[in-house]
Amino acid sequence: MSAAVENAAAGVGAASPAERGRLQDLRLALRFALREMRGGLSGFAIFLACLTLGVASIAAVNSVSQMMTGGIEREGRTILGGDMRFGLNQRRASPDERAYLAGLGTVAESGSLRSMARLPDGSNQTLTEVKAVDPAAYPLYGAAATTPAEPLATLLAERDGRFGAVVAPEFLDRLGLAAGAIVRLGTAEIEIRGVLDREPDVLSDGFIFAPRMMVSLQALDATALVQPGSLVEYDYKVRFTEPARDPAAVETEANARFPQAGWSIRDAAEAAPSLQRNIERFSQFLTLVGLTALIVGGVGVANAVSAYLDAKRSVIATFKSLGAGGSFVVTIYLLQILILATVGIALGLVLGALAPFATARFLEAYIPVAAHASVYPGALLIAALFGYLTALAFAILPLGRTRDVAATALFRANEQPGSLRLRWTYAGAALVLAVAIAGLALVMASDKGVAAVFLAATAVAFIVLRLVAFAIRKGAARLPRVRSTPLRLAIGNIHRPGALTSAVVLSLGLGLTLLVTLATIDTNLRSEIGTGIAARAPSFFFVDIQSGEIEPFRERIAALAPGSTLDAAPMLRGRIVQLNGVDVGKLTVPPEGAWVLRGDRGVTYSASAPENATLTEGQWWAPDYDGEPLVSFSAKEGGELGLKIGDTLTVNILGRNITARIANFRVVEWESMSINFVMVFSPATFRGAPHAWLATLETPGDDAAVERGVLRGISNDYPAVTTVRVKDALDAVNALIGQLALAIRAAASVALVASVLVLSGALAAGNRARVHDAVVLKTLGATRATLIRAYVIEYLSLGAVTAVFAVAAGALASWYVVARIMSLPFQFDPVVALATLVASLLLTVGFGLAGTWRVLGQKAAPVLREL
Template sequence: MRVARTLRLAVRFSLREMRGGLSGFFIFMACIALGVGAIGGVNSVARAIGDAVETQGQSLLAADLRFELNQRRADDREQAFLASLGDVAESANMRSMARLLDGSDQTLVEVKAVDALYPLYGELATEPALSHDALFAKNGDAFGAAAPDLLFERLGLKPGDRIMLGGETIELRAALVSEPDAVSDGFGFAPRLLMSLDGLEATGLIQPGSLVEHVYKIRLPAGADERALVAIREQAGKDFPDAGWSIRSRNNAAPSLSSNIERFSQFLTLVGLTALVVGGVGVANAVRAYLDGKRSVIATFKSLGASGGFVFTVYLVQIGLIAGIGIVAGLALGALMPFAASAVLAGVLPVPATGGLYPGALGIAALFGLMITLVFAIMPLGRARDVPATALFREMGVEGRGWPKPVYIAVSAGIAAALAGLAIWFSDDRRMAAIFVGATVCAFIILRAVALGIEWLARRSPRIASTPLRLALGNIHRPGALTPSVVLSLGLGLTLLATLALIDGNLRQQITGNLPKVAPNFFFVDIQGTEVEDFAGLVAREAPEGKLIRVPMLRGRITALNAVNVRDMTIPPEAGWVLRGDRGITYAENAPENSTLTEGEWWAPDYQGEPLVSFAAEEGRELGLEIGDTVTVNVLGRNITAKIANFRRVEWESLAINFVMVFSPNSFAGAPHAWLATLTDANATPGDESRLLNAVTRAFPTVTTVRVKDALDVVNRLVGQLATAIRAAAAVALIASVLVLSGALAAGNRARIHDAVVLKTLGATRRTLIAAFSLEYLLIGLATAVFALLAGGLAAWFVVSQVMGLTSQFLPEVALSTIVMALVLTVGFGLVGTWRVLGHKAAPVLRNL
């Protein structure tokens, strides 16, 4: 009862004190609102997209179930099973070369061939709108097709014009506006060419070993629930254990999209949490300044017999109420984001048109906001609680009193640990979240040490003749200096931006600079065994200085490791790509020239024993494989189990022909397959490449040619778009830094006014004071920028070299831009805040000293 009575009284006093308004707390509330809004909004948008993928799964998949086979069609028994489930729409996907009728130009296309039932769900949109037969059927000597505007632009065509695909003439009868299942089909490097199965069959592109995906989409009878979907998948696995098909349901219509959205939302959540941590510095500044202004009230409370606990409770309630206002504002911002995203992303991603409210995402954001407030508010509140009334009456304020009692430090540290634990727990990739949180904590601690180091150096600096510089150095280390707040807030924001900028710069340098120098000029896919020698002869004539490497290639899916089905295994996230979908595989008598054995021995050229496989060393280590373990791969509907004979280091960054798995030649005896080749010619000009591309396409219309430069250009554009989005998101942390910087200046205004008035009274001019304050902010900003470069460079090196396996370099232009940004922010905002200070009259201030 006594505790409840004390709490009610504390609440009453808190509300009375708040009648004077929220002056001094607007930066506090803005910092909390910004971080809470970022976290709540990002997670709400991610859940909106996830819900859209789940609820609109039938339309996105254009089916209830999707069965995919590589390099072969379903056999009669498999087709009978599929037909027993419901309506079956068959399609086929492959890459090929589309060329003009006169052979003067060509381009890579993503061919998608469909039957008359397509699409089972959703709607195919073309301009003009045509029926299936009018769009695809053979009319005279040409089959019909639809293509997006990009293909028309690349080849200078218009609807009604004709192209050659393989050995068949194709009439482009309409512009392709949208496919209902485009998202579920995944990303393509080339424009779509939508045609009929009969048209694709007539082109002659489908040959034994061709890289073609055969897809069977099923529309189940009405009323089929989730249990029916699970039962069908289990039945398919039981009845056809060696089929090797990939099965996807309407509940998992776009796994790549869902996975990427989860990763991106996790990153942005951590960025939002960083913004909250930065904002926490602003919370601490605001609380300290507020309590400093309330010193007479606190002294009065204590003189009238109020306990330290009562004082603590009064102001904790106030801080909680003010934080609540900021949290509510942030939640309102976060709740609006899905509605804004639905308008912006409606044509790109399957976001619900009506947006939505996601209490779970908003609840996590509110919890993070409250915990950050408590972490940074408890210690200054604890310091005020334990200051005696006599000290409050006698001295300027509650700052500079040393550390609060250990209990407040312990509570604050405990909440901080709980916050870090929750951030990791709520993340999908907890390892990366732990690294991010750990790096943020380390950066926070190091920045505090940097601030102390700057103060120490300023305190130990020799006597300087320049008055402004001497005043600046004194301001840096005096009690109540801005140094800790500025270094902490600006340092975290700049470090994050420097890290992202260096990662982006290194990736772009690799894509546009380093990779083209070592990568081959061309990849040639689907070279038939009967054509491979003639193909090699043509390339030798057209590019006599070029180096042609050719290898046999099949597609296979890893189904088991050491006889354990991969579906029943817990796979580390970093190795998941190896088991996700089909992989290119090959066989060879000798070790590939662009790889190095790290363990084990290569088989003899005439080896005829049990199937052996050479596995990529890094990927094998991530999967926990060892020499002698077995890998089961499904190739063309047949399971092949091979023993790991050796591991080899693969240089993926070279973009040369590389495979996770290279088998002994006897493993695929008699299996139909095509060949893959690369051509490297460092001296080839764009004209030489165009001439070779044209010659290959004319002579071998079924061979797919990929110019590496074109693929790198696509990747570079994607990296640029992603980097822009990430930097824009990371700017939230920098905005929080600017807010905290503004708050720190506002919190220190009273002391600044006092200093300025005393100095002006002693004869200092406005010019001298401006120079002193400018030098102070300049020195703090420069030191912070140097730290941001060092910490950001180290973090970027770790990500680029250790995580991505690429060469990392320090980029001077990033260093310069970071330093300029730090100086503009610190000096600019410092002078804006100081200008008002210098305008105060001396007499009113001196009377109150």
């Protein structure tokens, strides 16, 4: 015998008798569990469906999310446009900066700004996102696809005194043009020479508000759009000569060499940070919705296990009569539950694994990233963990109730499992599993705060629904005796032992509450954007008004729109680089305030407090103040960043770091759509700095002709001024919200489907007791019509109470999100309440009567023999 075999034999022999006994008991329990399952899985269809649905939703969301983020990471250089990207606002790189970048590798320069493109006769115009590139270098990675398929250097070159451009298809649609048409951009005429079918680095540019027009850098210079203070961004994309260079080391070196540059630096790992954050947040939300569906399905798991064990009383009685202990019986059925859970989870994982393959081509139409569908083990493992934890958390309680049941009691057909006592050991195990589910959800979440609130709300709703069901039963038991037989039977069914009250209220309550919450939030957002903000917002925004043109501009507006109100403010672009002398990249800030430190912010100066400002702390500076730079900061954002009066912040503007001390905080009403800034500086701060003006125009009434006149007149007279019609912007936002709402409602429908499954399972589980009741009542003279009326009253009552709770809880949750988190006015839509009530009644009465009809047809003799 070899040493390994001897050691193994010694190890087996060393096992204690107790350990060997436990192992033998486990093997025996597994044999009994498998043998008993030969009879089929009758009664576990809902169990499997609930687990499959919840696991599939979580696996699908995380798999698709990983597919998209993996695509962004895989094509990071193509999306970014280089190995590294250096962005500068309102200025081009200095010769020294450009020489440094050229030393890193090949450099592709581009400039981006918004402007108005007009027909040569001035009869029509559209807002466009202008991107000026160097055709000889662009793109460094990937390829731009155009129709016709010619090199960009050919399409954008100057011919016969006109530069060329390629544009997005939407650009041609808005102006009713075709390739070969001439448009005016600034002071230059541009020839449209093709359609831009694919722009490889479009995702790294952030949100594209208007259709793209791509021209050369020489063409941009010819348009005279770039003036001192113009809102233009220059990007320098670098393809390293040495591919192995460390981007972090390059960033450190660049900032050390040019500490005043104020450039934003990104590498391929952060190719599209906004998109990556949005995908992460959206997948987190959908995962939480899927987890809610799984928890709702857990109620179905508990119902199915209870019904299954109730049907197995004779088998359990046999085990106990032969000397099996309570732990042995629990082990047998726990193994069965785990085996069945594995089947349901496996089905869910298969569906989740197929999701990337099913959605890859669809998503590519909206997010221009090659989606290489694959199987994502990490996403599937997380979904499987959620599935097992949920199955065990909800199955452990009904399993625990069978431990101390006497064998004689199990032979009694009228014994109710719910009347059995529960050991604290099993209740504690269920609580530990619930905490594990919450812990796993928090570990996965990118925003721990949102996840914690979501989980807490779900737990509170679960507990409150239990209390609501308890209150209904107690209230029904205390009602005075009524003369109507159907009504008396309905009230008795609501509060009797084994009643369906808890199952119905709990199963439908969570799903309907989630739908009411999301529908109400969506309704409020659409109402606020489509009506509220539209009523308060100005008609136009004007950007890049030159300082020397502001007074003539006011006069022209007065002529084009008599009686209108024009508000204007000077504006520069700056990026906060330090808070209290500490680099913002080294600070840990809460997610809700981090947006202020990301990228560039609009800043202004003012001698007096803005008319729409309300100071919350501190004092405004004197009108003739000329001391150290002071700044007024938005109160909400300042609180989120932990700032206080006297703190300092450093802003980089036009390649210069300016440090100012916070003098006061003020309320900023962003939803008003008026001119608002996070930071307002004392006037002397920017003395001599070139800048443009921002203006808003509010026209009297809703005169479309006046708006068209303003748009056409300003575009022709001030070609360098960008005119944004607010209604068009709101329409774009509404369209985006509509797409998001559709996806969110589809995800929430998963929770409702789980609720319906649980409801049908709960009603089916209660049919056994209903059979006995119906047979006895019919034997005593009750007619089928009387019983049907009693059941309809019962289901109507339960459905109505559940709907009222869902509406109330959903309204409260949506109010918190809209009023407290979004700071928007809240209003409740009665249509949502009515739709919820109708859906609840239809589901409870429909499923209830569908199951009851079979009960009423049961023959009396077989049932009476068991009593």
